[in-house]
Amino acid sequence: MLQSHLDAMHVCCDEVQTELDKANQGTRYLLEHAEGLRQQRATTTVQQSLIHVFLARFTLTESELRALTSRDVPVGPELFAAMDKTERIRADCRALLSGEAGEGTQAGLDIMEYTSQHLEAGYAKLHKWLTFEARGFAKDVLEVSATVREAVARLKSRPEQLSEVLSILGTTRSTSILNLFLDALTRGGPNGLPRPIELHAHDPIRYIGDMLAWLHQAMAGEREFLESLFGTRSDDESQRRRVGEVHALSRHKRVRTGVDGIVGGVVSDRDRVKKLLDRDLEGCGRPLKIRVQQTIKSQESPIMAYQISTLIHFYKVTMERTVGEDALMSTVLGEIMQHAYEVFFETLYAQGRSLLRFIQPPAAALSAPTQLRDVLSTLREIMTVYASSLLDADSATPPPSSREVEFRPVLDAALDPALDMCARMAEMRAAEWDRSVFWVNVDEAVLSALEPFAFAQERRETVQRDEGEHVELLTTKHYGHLVAECGLEPILLALRTKGRPL
Template identity: 70%
Template sequence: MERPSLSPRATTSSLPSTSSSSNRNPLNLKVSRLLSANLQDAATRAALDTLGQFESDVPDVPATSSTTATAPAKDGIGRALRRGGLRKEVDKRMAQGSRQFLDAFTDVNEKLANLQSHLDAMHVCCNEVQEQLDQANTGTRYLLEHAQGLRAQRASTTTQQTLLHLFLTRFTLSDAELRALTSRDVPVGKELFEAMDKTERIREDCRSLLSGEAGEGTQAGLDIMLYTSQHLDAGYQKIFKWCSFESRGFSKDALEVSGTMREAMRRLKGRKDLLDDILTLLGTTRSTSLLNTFLDALTRGGPTGLPRPIELHAHDPIRYIGDMLAWIHQTMAGEREWLESLFGVKEDGRWVGSVRRWPAKDAKGEGDSVKETGEEDEERLRRLLDRDMEGCGRPLKIRVLQTVKSQEGPIMSYRIATLIHFYRITMERTIGEEAGMSKVLAEITDSAYEAFFETLKAQGRSLLRFIQPPSAALTAPTPLREALSTLRELMAVYTSSLLLDDSLSASPSPSQTTIDFAPVLSAALDPALEMCEKMREMRPSEWDQAVFGVNCWEACLGALEGFGFTAERCKGLEEGEGRDVETLTGEHFTHLLKDSGLEPILTALHTKDASTPLSHLPVASPSVLQSSITAFSTFLSTTDPLSSPRLSLLPPRFAASIHRAALDRVSRAYAEVWEAVMDEANRYEARRTVLKRSREEVEVLLGLGD
């Protein structure tokens, strides 16, 4: 409905004109208060909206015949609202709402009463159930206690079962592991090795059981040790049979060591009896194979004809023997490399070509006193290598000795001997001195040196067989020069044979005693020197003997020149040469002294009595002295200060040195005579005029001055 207009103008026009009555009229006051009210308040606006709903609840009904009966009611409400029946309407509606709330709560109350009755019934039932539960608990307490005991037993049994399972897993072998150890169907390989490793671990753990107090643990340890010992032996026997079969297959040239074979050999080290049998079989197989291969290399050559057979070069002794020794050395190096791979031996800290240090031998010399694993492997490898090369020793020895004995010349014999000696030293450094091949090479070396020295002795005997006097030129004889030529070639062979290598000299091998060239030098040179000495004695003149000796000494020293290892022998030759040079110097001085005319005076001076003046001697009288000085002056003017015809048969450097030394002695002799003449005790008158030349002038004339 529309609210009535309450404008102040309408209200004021309807009020009485009297102002005082207007102020006291309640309606006026309410209207004034209503007009002055703030209609923007939310509560006021809500109240007005509610009042508006009372009129809107009664819809306007059109005046029709069907609505005639309801129209008076609606009009009544509207009029009631318009006439101020608002309070009644509100009270009526509030009463109606209260009745609705009352009806709703009545329904709720009835339902709560029903619920309470149900709860009481349920409480009674719960009490009955609790009583029944208490009775059941009392009746089943024994069963619960028994069940708890059973649970504890089950936990204990489970723990024991777990421990037993762990024990069996640790101390027993599975079916697969037993099959790997005993069955032939399982090949030797990783599965077998793992089973053996587990067996070894079981035995190691059993030692802990056996180390405790006697009891069930000790008996269990003994049983397990017996059980595992049988299966471990079966595993070793299986490996032994497999290795025996594989060892027979190592008869070919191209050898390859599989990881399985290497591991099998490593494990057999714990069973030395089985390992020794395997090594014996392996050594026999490899020795036969290498022997056949060596014979093929000698007679047939390579598979395709290259390299050619070694015996095709039998006409060349050096190449023939060198090829055989080189084949042996190369094969031995390859064989050692293969054995190192087989045994898993690694050499650390050893350079190629350096001396190999072998394990120390015991008092019996068998070398079994080594205790360290590495040394045992090295000793085992050395013995097996020696066994493998044993078959090649005999054919090598036969062929080399045949070649050595067929040589007649010392140079070729010595070249062969040094070649064999070099390989002997190399072999000793590779496989040791006690190895069979080293002993074969040592025997061959000794035989080669014996053959060589025999040729030298034959050459020496030939030198001493036919001795003739020296030639008129007193030069070194032709046989001596031939012997020296041979000696020089021998020294050249020795120098090029690598026997002077410092590393070889530092080796402790006993064969190093024959590396010294002194025995060769003596055997080659001593017969020649003896021949020269006998030829020298055939000359009656000491001068000729000395000249011949110097020429021979000089030829020998010239042949030895340039070789450091002959220094000691050269020193002895130089001493002998020095003695002959001194003899020649004395002889030449005597000859020059006679030519100078000073010999009688000098002889008188040396032989006279100390109390007798020199001038009183007949040979030294002033007249004789004057004639001697004249002769000396002639000597000075005719003598060549650089050379003498008497020394022409000597080498130029010796002729010059001897002539100068003799002239020096002549000068000193003149000085001695000059001092004697000038001495007043000898009573020479006008002594200043007797000797016309001073000592210094004589030295200059003889070519001795600076």
């Protein structure tokens, strides 16, 4: 009985095993197919993730595209971020293009073309916006926003577009500064304060000084504006600069280029700053030159002419320390200074010619003539102006030799005709004694005028030697006269010839 049950169970188990083998045989294909589908799904998931990462890295979002191309999105951080991402995409594409042919090359070319169009659209948007902003810099008080500074920095990679913007900016600022200068000359400040500069035209020193001071202040403000625009102020320059100290901009030698600053190589922002400074202030050069030259021509006094020349010389040196010797305004001031010194020396030459026109004998007292004292009084005033000038303010102890050489032409032009007049006057005296006494008085008057000034040391020594010769001659003459009057001449002669063989 038990055996029969066991046999039946074996039969059932065999049947189940047979059915199971049939089921496994029938579903094997499905299982293998499902496993293949699972592997394909995993591979597809990885590829999808890679595609998402690729697209996120090598494509722009809708907001970024709008920032680059749409006028509705203002120029600002959103546009700059989109441009930075575009530049980064292009840099990554170069890695794709550097691979073997067929491995990302086509994708890299497509992405480069895609990003190039949108990047150029972004630069065009920057260019149009900066052009509009450049026309708005026509006011007196100028402030450069961080957005404008960043836009200018980015547009440097497009020299042609930057050149156009800077050209518009230069025209705008030149017109604005010229109008402000003319207003300062004729209308004055708001509500009439400060008063118009031309109200002081009767006072040449104040008139010219006010014009030069206004231009120097305008140039300093314009330089600060342009340095802020290009971001050229270094850490040490951002600190307070001492008065009269040479500015870093004046030490920078400009490359002779256009406003864009690119000819045959990369030019720094300082070249652009110096070019724009010249462009901004070129309109003021002509009205300044005309007014100063008219004022100089009307001067007949050598003292006033020299004061004007020294004042212009001071501002020329100051301007060179600020913007350099090759700046346009430095050149204009150099031409005005040259003209001022020419007028000054012409007044000295005219004074000398007037002295030699009418020669009269010396006075009975043989004192220094009045004409010489007038010349020495004028010369003393001129020397005082030179001694107190600020032309050597950058040097605590300027070498006396340099000041002496610099002032020598003035000293010669003023003093030589007067001494020539005295020489002709002395020749009108027949007695040598009278001529020597007259010359001693003349030399003493000259020495008295030159004594306080160290830079006249060489000329003073020359006059002292001349006076010594005349004093020696007078001493010899007086000694001989006394010996003859006292009857001692035969005795002295006998003493000198004593002991000599006959």
